[in-house]
Amino acid sequence: LLKLVHTVEPELPPGLLARARAARQEQATELVTQLPDDAELAVPWASRLAGKQRAGVDFMLVTAGGKALLADDMGGGKTVQAITTVEEYLLREPEADPNQPRLVVAPASVLDHWRRELKKWAGVPDERITIIDGKTPAKREAQLAEALEQPGAWVLVNWEKLQKRVKLVGESSKKKGPLDKVKWLAVIGDESHRAKNHDSQTARGLHKLRAPIQSAASGTPVLNNPGELYSILHWLRPEQYTSFWAFYHSYTETYKGYQGRDVIIGVKNADGLRFELADKMVRRTKREIHPDIPEPLEPIFYEPPMSKKQADIYAEAEKDFWLKIAQAHDINKDLKLEMVEKLEDEALSIETVKMMIPNAAARTMRLRQVATSPALLGGEDVSSKLDEAEQIVLSNGIDQPFVWFAWFKDTVDLLVARFRELGADARGFHGGNSTREDRAAMAAAFQAGEFPIICATIKTGGTGIDLYRAADCGFIEEDWVPGENQQAFDRIDRKGQGFHPQRHILRAPDTVDVGKIAPKLATKQLIVETITGGMG
Numbered sequence: 001l002l003k004l005v006h007t008v009e010p011e012l013p014p015g016l017l018a019r020a021r022a023a024r025q026e027q028a029t030e031l032v033t034q035l036p037d038d039a040e041l042a043v044p045w046a047s048r049l050a051g052k053q054r055a056g057v058d059f060m061l062v063t064a065g066g067k068a069l070l071a072d073d074m075g076g077g078k079t080v081q082a083i084t085t086v087e088e089y090l091l092r093e094p095e096a097d098p099n100q101p102r103l104v105v106a107p108a109s110v111l112d113h114w115r116r117e118l119k120k121w122a123g124v125p126d127e128r129i130t131i132i133d134g135k136t137p138a139k140r141e142a143q144l145a146e147a148l149e150q151p152g153a154w155v156l157v158n159w160e161k162l163q164k165r166v167k168l169v170g171e172s173s174k175k176k177g178p179l180d181k182v183k184w185l186a187v188i189g190d191e192s193h194r195a196k197n198h199d200s201q202t203a204r205g206l207h208k209l210r211a212p213i214q215s216a217a218s219g220t221p222v223l224n225n226p227g228e229l230y231s232i233l234h235w236l237r238p239e240q241y242t243s244f245w246a247f248y249h250s251y252t253e254t255y256k257g258y259q260g261r262d263v264i265i266g267v268k269n270a271d272g273l274r275f276e277l278a279d280k281m282v283r284r285t286k287r288e289i290h291p292d293i294p295e296p297l298e299p300i301f302y303e304p305p306m307s308k309k310q311a312d313i314y315a316e317a318e319k320d321f322w323l324k325i326a327q328a329h330d331i332n333k334d335l336k337l338e339m340v341e342k343l344e345d346e347a348l349s350i351e352t353v354k355m356m357i358p359n360a361a362a363r364t365m366r367l368r369q370v371a372t373s374p375a376l377l378g379g380e381d382v383s384s385k386l387d388e389a390e391q392i393v394l395s396n397g398i399d400q401p402f403v404w405f406a407w408f409k410d411t412v413d414l415l416v417a418r419f420r421e422l423g424a425d426a427r428g429f430h431g432g433n434s435t436r437e438d439r440a441a442m443a444a445a446f447q448a449g450e451f452p453i454i455c456a457t458i459k460t461g462g463t464g465i466d467l468y469r470a471a472d473c474g475f476i477e478e479d480w481v482p483g484e485n486q487q488a489f490d491r492i493d494r495k496g497q498g499f500h501p502q503r504h505i506l507r508a509p510d511t512v513d514v515g516k517i518a519p520k521l522a523t524k525q526l527i528v529e530t531i532t533g534g535m536g
Contacts, residue, residue, distance in 0.1 A: 035059055042091040043084055045121055052289045053077050057084045059282045066213045067236040074219035074487055075286040075494035079117045082215045086186040087122055089213050099151040100185035107191050108158040108436050110464030118154055132157045137167040141178050159194045162205025169205040186213035193218045198231035198244050207235050220483030225264045226251040290495045297502045303509040304384040314370045321363050371511040376410045385476055385506045398424035401470035404455040405488045407477035415455045428455035462488035471499035476506055
């Protein structure tokens with residue numbers, strides 16, 4: 001029934017939908033791996049962990065045999081559990097060598113976070129922690145060689161370092177690189193969904209790294225479809241997972257769409273998949289682990305109508321979109337010429353928002369930009385969404401902490417400029433105006449109360465930082481992937497939050513915001529919940 005609702009979209013009574021969702025949640029709860037509330041650990045800091053964190057470490061070592069997918073909710077303490085698993089392994093296995101090095105592969109934005117957590121929990125000194133960030137292959141190899149001179153070294157690299165061009169991982173099993181030559185005690189893949197594409201260079205690099213302890217950590221192990229689990233499962237259990245397509249067809253429900261392409265609509269054999277994951281994946285909500293975190297409030301959705309000027313520009317861009325699609329398929333040349341003449345005669349210049357890139361996805365991106373503000377394409381800043389954001393800030397108080405997320409870098413810059421015009425001390429960052437260290441420093445300053453409003457892209461602000469000083473966050477634009485939006489929201493929805501966190505979601509009506517993005521998010525969210533037991 002729920003699959004039907006998301007694909008055919010019939011009108012159904014709310015009571016019937018509620019019953020179906022409750023039944024799904026009840027079934028999902030029964031099928032998710034049930035861990036005990038606590039476990040006994042030998043590490044010195046065991047008493048500082050939550051009971052369910054101790055149980056998670058024990059699961060990874062005993063049930064999963066040291067090769068596990070740690071998929072606890074964002075804010076559940078995956079980093080400390082991964083660190084503890086390595087150190088607990090050394091205490092439980094007398095033959096394990098404590099001088100062997102450990103490798104962490106993580107997004108660049110969280111490498112400094114890993115350094116802090118290693119010092120905080122395991123007391124690892126600075127000289128035993130090395131971030132590989134050299135600009136050339138020779139410098140990176142030299143950094144690694146120097147790091148390995150330290151007994152029990154922790155080596156931290158970002159995911160991009162596993163790609164061929166970086167030359168840290170070998171091109172084949174016979175031709176090894178500096179990283180896969182090392183006999184690691186442990187390899188931890190943080191935000192392991194970065195390797196979800198089993199055929200990507202990043203995934204292939206990860207698959208070459210082997211160790212007694214292999215931990216894949218991700219609060220969003222499935223972003224789009226069940227097939228994304230294969231890459232990590234192949235890394236953890238290569239002898240069991242040998243065929244991507246066998247796994248994909250076993251657990252991904254599809255139908256044949258345009259030109260015979262698969263259209264993914266859900267999870268096939270969900271019970272079987274969750275049973276298969278039962279001894280490999282641990283997943284609890286952050287509130288199961290930390291019951292004191294306040295429950296989030298229901299999201300508030302805003303759909304402010306576009307002004308006539310913005311609506312006219314959007315309509316013009318949309319006409320051009322369909323015209324270019326028709327041109328790409330060489331359909332009805334006479335009609336195309338007539339449409340071109342009509343468009344060129346209109347008062348608004350089509351050149352303002354014309355999309356010259358032949359790729360349909362890129363064209364859709366241009367429509368998203370106009371739906372936010374034509375200023376993103378060099379036009380006038382006429383934007384109902386940004387106007388609404390200003391009103392939300394004014395209602396909340398310009399001195400009150402608030403976090404804003406956007407998909408486009410230029411949107412972040414527009415937000416900051418608009419909020420400053422209101423008299424608010426707003427600051428923003430994205431990949432184009434800041435380094436990893438800059439972003440960490442700005443987040444720390446925000447947490448310390450040095451300024452009230454922070455704006456960031458979902459990509460750069462969605463991981464590795466704490467922003468829970470704010471009870472509210474807003475999304476001017478959303479990512480196509482529900483998990484990415486959730487990770488951004490989890491910057492404020494985590495341990496230490498003293499309020500019920502609230503998210504404000506702004507969408508332009510009658511645009512791709514509502515017509516394409518929202519339905520895709522709903523379908524993907526259903527897939528995630530089916531696999532992970534209602535979480536996501």
